[in-house]
Amino acid sequence: MSKTKLLSRIGQKASQNPMRVDLELYYEAEENRYQPKENPSGKIAMNVAENHLCWEMLRERIQKITRENDIPEWVASYTDPAGAPTFREATAAFLSKFLTKIHLPAESLAFSGGATSVIEMTAFLLGNPGDTAVIPAPAYPVYTGDIGALPGLKRFDLQTHQELEELNSGVSITAELLQKAKEEIEESGSTFRMLILTSPDNPTGMIYSQSQLEILADWCEHNEIHLIVNEIYGLSRIDISHPDLRQDYPQPIEFVSFGKLMAERKSPWLHLWYSFSKDLGISGFRIGLLHSYHEALISGYRNAGLGHSISNYTQWVMQEVLKDEAFMESFIQKTQERLTESYLIVVNSLRENHIPYQASYGSLFVWMDLSLFLTDESEKAEQELWLEIYQEIGVLLTPANGFGHQKRGLFRMVISGVDHPTLKEAMGRIQKFCQSKKETS
Template identity: 65%
Template structure:
């Protein structure tokens, strides 16, 4: 008898469904990491969205907190499942000063253990099983599991016009109306629209005017609009002399939190996590911001099992209160992020490899369709494996992004140091040149 017979239906399904298809190879690569002296032919994993660029700065600041401060009494006790009051206050100040630039009410925030937990909890509380969440494609593959495994919400990939020459999303709201009609014709309910900005994987942003139009449409149709700004401070310096010419009429980045503050609508929500901008994915801190008081209360009532460690809340709270450090930290991070972006994109330009101009995030979305033996999922997977086997570079496979165009791949630009990134680009250049020679 199979062990699966002892599981629930969801348990059996989960046992057969890996979180992402590249994890096994990722673990293999992590056991064989590149080192310039001891392992010069080692692997260079660039598939997992981690930011290692300024960890040393943050680690030093965290060590200062733990060395110079006495742990408060509340850390050892239960606290509000939505987040300790002092932690919510420190985070509200941080969001207000560095991202949203409007006052943020601490009572509009609810926390849980990482972005995945926040997405799962929000989906569970806003949508019924069988409802549909619409997500512009290409987009984060693991959204499917986050909204689907426990909340049982379906994913609908909205195919928006692909314009690699543009770093901003531009699409007609008629696409949303058509999606709504199609979803309802299939017996489901268009319950949620999820946007990410800067986007994963394209790095695009939404102009303030488009965000307002989308918000108006969602409110009118009683659809919950959630904007995920997990990369909100992972912005490129588009005034850099090597980049400025590529963004001649760029719209300013405007946080959705600013629009929410004005609208005060129960249908508008915001996600954030400290994983990417701060480079502390292992700390597991995700948050929901909403002016829907019932949603925040529901999050508090149902979220005890998703709570963040009080010790983690206290340590990060102390870091967040040091605005002088945060200013220096993000200036350094954005400078290093821009340098990483230039190392990758200047290589791609020399190789005449198309890519989507980015405004932020940790990625470059590049078009390798020239090298596909066939424009199919099978062809994409074969090329992805060939790149890894011949170069040691592990990029993110295309499976799950929901993109109708074949041959686009995501490359994480913040998981390696600048020197390691140059090694990776040299290997990629050699691979492409050999492929073109046939």
């Protein structure tokens, strides 16, 4: 008897379907990691969305806190499953000052162990198995598992564009496009339960304007569909005013947090996701949150979320970090400066090689178009090109497979997981690869 037969239907599916297509190669690359002196021919993994740009600053601050402060009594006991009261207050103050720019009440927050847990819990509480979540493509591949593996929701990839240049003036998502998707979903026998946006976006780095968010919120409220905006990269923004970048933003869009619109409407149909994993570069701390004025949703989160709770010790340490506003302001500023430097290293190299890329407003990525090197317009050819890049030059990117976009030959590069010398090494290798392909074509 097959061992998978001993599992539930969900268990069998989970055991046979990897979380993402590039995970096995990531582990392989990490075992043979590039080191300029010790291992100059090693691999450079640029496919996992981690931010190591300012970890040394945060580590020093955390070590100072743990050295100089006694651990409070409440840390050793149970606390509110949605988050310890003092931690919720510190986080609400942090988000109010740096992200939403408007008062965010602590009671509107519920926490879980990482963004994945937050997405899963929200989908579980708002949707029924078989319902559909609409997501503009391309979008984070693991959304599929987050909303589907346990909550049982389906993913609908909304095609808003074909070529990168169509995004120059923003994501072309309209009420008409959503209405068409709604009709298609209902004809298939499902229910359009939620619309999920990511701003800044993964992988394109695009943002949604305030006017767009208002139009989409109007449509969702009218149709009684939940609109969720994921602002996990909300503070990881590129300095688009930099002299070397201005040319890419002829009609710049201003980032305005969805939290501002939520505070104005206090609608039960509008929600926001956030996590400390990306902006603060502490994915290993596992801190994610839901912000909503839907009181029953927050109550349901508290009642059903005990198994997803964050350790009290982590909550205590991070509340002490967040309360130091001067440090947090310095940290965010330095992170954005280094992120912009990383972005410049990548796009300057792509420009030199005439490789199209999407001008990014934020996030940890560059979304590039290598379709010139495809043998044909197929997923198989895209997969072969991705493996060829890894095997020949040792740079591991994320292929478009799973992002839900129709165009082939697009790849995502994480620009925040390695230092600047390593990033330059990676771009040098990519430059050689592109030159070689052009010479042999």
